[in-house]
Amino acid sequence: MEKRSFSDGSRSGGSKLIGGSRSFGRSGPTEESSSTESSGFTGKSGPIEVDFLLKNAGSLVTIKDEDDDDAKGLGLITDGSVAAHEGVIVAVGTTAEIEKAFKDGVFVLRNDATVFDASGCLVTPGLVDAHTHLIFAGWRAEEFALRLKGASYLDILARGGGILSTVRATRRASEDELFLLGMDRLDQMLLCGTTTVEVKSGYGLSTEDEIKSLRVAARLGREHPADVIPTFLGAHAIPEEYAGNVEGYIEVLVSEMIPRVAEERLAKFVDVFCEEGVFSVDQSRRILSSAKDYGFGLKIHADELSPLGGAVLAAELDAVSADHLVMVDERGIRYMAEKKVSAVLLPGTSFFLAMDRYAPARRIIEEGVPLALATDFNPGTCTIQSLPLVMGIACLRMGLSPEEVIKACTLGAARALGMEEEIGSLEAKKAADMVVFDVPSFHHLPYRFGANLVKGVIKRGKIVVKDGCLTYARSQPGTRSDM
Numbered sequence: 267m268e269k270r271s272f273s274d275g276s277r278s279g280g281s282k283l284i285g286g287s288r289s290f291g292r293s294g295p296t297e298e299s300s301s302t303e304s305s306g307f308t309g310k311s312g313p314i315e316v317d318f319l320l321k322n323a324g325s326l327v328t329i330k331d332e333d334d335d336d337a338k339g340l341g342l343i344t345d346g347s348v349a350a351h352e353g354v355i356v357a358v359g360t361t362a363e364i365e366k367a368f369k370d371g372v373f374v375l376r377n378d379a380t381v382f383d384a385s386g387c388l389v390t391p392g393l394v395d396a397h398t399h400l401i402f403a404g405w406r407a408e409e410f411a412l413r414l415k416g417a418s419y420l421d422i423l424a425r426g427g428g429i430l431s432t433v434r435a436t437r438r439a440s441e442d443e444l445f446l447l448g449m450d451r452l453d454q455m456l457l458c459g460t461t462t463v464e465v466k467s468g469y470g471l472s473t474e475d476e477i478k479s480l481r482v483a484a485r486l487g488r489e490h491p492a493d494v495i496p497t498f499l500g501a502h503a504i505p506e507e508y509a510g511n512v513e514g515y516i517e518v519l520v521s522e523m524i525p526r527v528a529e530e531r532l533a534k535f536v537d538v539f540c541e542e543g544v545f546s547v548d549q550s551r552r553i554l555s556s557a558k559d560y561g562f563g564l565k566i567h568a569d570e571l572s573p574l575g576g577a578v579l580a581a582e583l584d585a586v587s588a589d590h591l592v593m594v595d596e597r598g599i600r601y602m603a604e605k606k607v608s609a610v611l612l613p614g615t616s617f618f619l620a621m622d623r624y625a626p627a628r629r630i631i632e633e634g635v636p637l638a639l640a641t642d643f644n645p646g647t648c649t650i651q652s653l654p655l656v657m658g659i660a661c662l663r664m665g666l667s668p669e670e671v672i673k674a675c676t677l678g679a680a681r682a683l684g685m686e687e688e689i690g691s692l693e694a695k696k697a698a699d700m701v702v703f704d705v706p707s708f709h710h711l712p713y714r715f716g717a718n719l720v721k722g723v724i725k726r727g728k729i730v731v732k733d734g735c736l737t738y739a740r741s742q743p744g745t746r747s748d749m
Contacts, residue, residue: 313374314357318350318698318727321361323384325707328358329391329677329691338669340708341691346389349373350698353726358692380729384702387721388710390672391692392461392699393653394679397589397610397640399499400451401444401479402469404435406646413619420543420571422646429469429503432645436469436479444482449740451643451651452490457731458652459701459720462493462680462689464640466537468502473523476500480532491730491738495683497565498527501538501545501553516549520556528560534684535586537565540576547575554583563684565610569594581605587638587682591625592616599626603633608682611674612642613659614650627664638682639674658715668712698727 326346330339347364349357357364357373367373375381409422422428436444448465455463465486467479480496487494500523501516508515527533536557540550554564563586568576570590577598580588588594588602589610602609611625631637639656642648650656657671666674680690689697702722703711710719723731730738 313371314349315351315376316349316356316373317352317376317379318382318724319347319364319375319379320382320384320389320700320702320724321347321364323347323361323389323702324386325388326358326692327388327390327672327708328693329673338667339673340669342708348389348692348698348700350727353698353728355692355694355696355698357694380727382702382722382724382729384722386706388703388705388708389692390459390701390703390708390711391676391690392697392701392723392725393459393675394462394638394683394685394690395455395460395640395643395653395675396464396587396608396638396679396682397612397642398463398465399468399642399644400463400465401448401467401482402432402436402645403439403444403447404432404645406431409646423503423543426506428646430506432469433471433475433503433505437472437475441478441482441485444479445485448482448486449490452486452492452494453736454651455643456490456492456723456725457720457734457736458654458718459703459723460492460651460653461699461701461723461725462495462683462685464495464497464535464683466497466499466502467533468499468537471500471503471505473518473526476523477526477530477532480527480530484532489741491725491728493689495535495685496533497535497537498524498533498557498562499537499539500524501550503539503544512545512549516545516553519553524553524556524560524562528562534563535565536562537567537589539567540574540579541567541570542572542574547579550576551579551583554579554585558583565589569598573598577602577607580607586684589640590615590642591630592621592623594626594630596629599630599633599635602630603635606636608636608638608678610638610640610679610682611660611664612640612648612656613664614656615642615648617659617663618648618650624663627660627666631670636678636681637670637674638678639671640679640682652715652718654711654719655715657712661712668709671712672708698724700724 323346326343328341330341345361347361465483470476483496538550566580566588568588573593573595577588577594578601581601587608587610609630616624641650653675660666660671677690680686703719704721
């Protein structure tokens with residue numbers, strides 16, 4: 267392989283953080299063999315080949331786990347660079363430090379390497395959306411007017427709208443139709459800087475339709491640049507055919523759906539909507555306990571509309587996260603803190619529903635609960651697909667700082683997916699996922715949330731968005747997004 271010089275118009279410099287190798291497949295990282303490590307990554311047997319280099323970043327946000335004097339853990343580097351090999355970061359530092367490592371022979375730039383000049387720009391880790399309902403057919407724009415007239419979410423659900431209207435449309439849609447709709451939606455998220463997306467089922471509510479939705483999620487994960495993390499949410503609502511027979515539907519969930527999802531290895535997590543009028547705490551416990559027996563990670567829609575006790579249940583079952591938490595009480599927060607259950611807060615939903623109440627983010631942080639923010643993208647209660655927009659709402663309505671919301675949409679969200687060792691920060695051995703924003707500092711992200719400030723997106727060392735446009739080749743043409 268031919269090599270080339272680092273300089274090519276750059277300033278002088280060298281390396282700061284250099285790590286061993288790790289390969290990242292679509293399902294996560296695996297340590298490479300010792301023969302790979304001895305062939306260059308340690309610097310003992312030859313230079314490290316670099317096939318992607320981002321340089322000259324005006325402000326590089328690397329993210330640190332601990333809070334310190336450096337912008338509360340953002341790990342800021344002025345004039346920063348990131349070097350990667352085969353989609354994995356091998357070094358992070360100032361441009362001067364990284365360039366020095368090239369001159370010293372620690373690194374060598376491959377002749378076909380991609381170099382991204384981020385002069386004057388803010389660069390962050392790829393954004394992580396830890397809670398979406400992306401796979402559906404049937405928008406619900408008509409319900410917007412009903413809410414403006416005072417109808418609540420449960421009122422609309424009782425009238426046959428809400429989730430159940432989307433269920434009917436999703437059941438009618440083919441797998442190919444759902445796939446094309448999903449690709450369009452993932453594209454919109456990617457353009458806003460999201461590189462990893464948790465995707466729930468939950469609009470099928472029958473064994474075959476839930477399996478169909480999860481197969482779509484798997485296909486999206488294979489064909490879209492963004493990583494898709496699938497969650498089975500068969501316990502999203504009670505389907506019409508089981509009205510008045512909740513226990514009958516739960517039996518289908520635990521004896522048929524969950525075993526089938528496990529057999530086909532279609533999900534990483536199982537979620538349940540633990541809420542009055544949907545699934546009680548005891549019913550949720552039965553569903554999630556069954557999922558746990560099959561080895562799934564657990565998530566809970568908890569204490570969104572009433573303080574039912576979902577947060578406590580999440581702690582009891584060692585769930586990875588409890589989500590929503592608008593009505594969570596002190597006991598729930600305390601239990602989550604003790605078990606380190608991540609709180610995935612969804613301020614866009616309260617905003618979209620014109621609610622005065624938001625999840626108590628400050629209390630959650632004060633008690634030491636790991637914090638994540640997500641969009642809750644869905645057709646009925648939050649159509650937001652932009653995490654920077656969520657950041658702005660969280661600052662304005664939850665009282666969070668710019669530093670806190672950025673961490674909550676990167677490393678915090680990665681932790682809520684059990685992926686904090688793979689994504690969420692810029693450091694050696696993690697995926698080379700980055701967002702380049704055309705702004706000079708991190709303060710602009712929540713401040714200017716009404717505009718898309720993304721200039722470029724890098725996913726595993728490949729440029730997938732450049733100058734605000736998608737650059738990857740889709741295997742299928744786009745389709746209507748109003749289905």
